[in-house]
Amino acid sequence: EAGVTQSPTHLIKTRGQQATLRCSPISGHTSVYWYQQALGLGLQFLLWYDEGEERNRGNFPPRFSGRQFPNYSSELNVNALELEDSALYLCASSKGQYNQPQHFGDGTRLSIL
């Protein structure tokens, strides 16, 4: 069974630019979650999508947004990039809703210069 796949592996941007990160869930999973893992700050919940709808959002500004496509893949968009957005962005997927095991991808390392 193929795991969660994320692209690109690395992304380098400058302040003010926009970044798009992509995630393909495990086959059969309908929920996709996004987390930010910044150095020294652990994993912080960003967004949860299920069946194409945004179900929950973490304490991040509106310039962090995303969507889920009919095939359950997802995009995370970050606008007006700031230096502190430099982090590893992890995508996870699960079956259905509510407290199903979440399985992570390898992440996208976003570096802001």
Added chain:
Amino acid sequence: GENVEQHPSTLSVQEGDSAVIKCTYSDSASNYFPWYKQELGKRPQLIIDIRSNVGEKKDQRIAVTLNKTAKHFSLHITETQPEDSAVYFCAASGNTGKLIFGQGTTLQVKP
């Protein structure tokens, strides 16, 4: 607000010894508690999870215990091996979809 405290931040044990990592959660609505292992440069890997209707769960050398009254849950690794060396994260979730993670514990198993 929602918070998960994890201790210790670092743990060093001799190969063959046991390791215990403890977490405390604040949200009484939490009912799902997974544990993840993250090796350097790799993805977090789910190693065990427990739900609020269960007090203990075991999987070979790994066990998790949950005390709902005290809002504590712990990871126990017995007969540690060098390949157990990694960062371990606890997490808690209610019916919100989001996992609230602890700060992580760096476990070093010395051969």
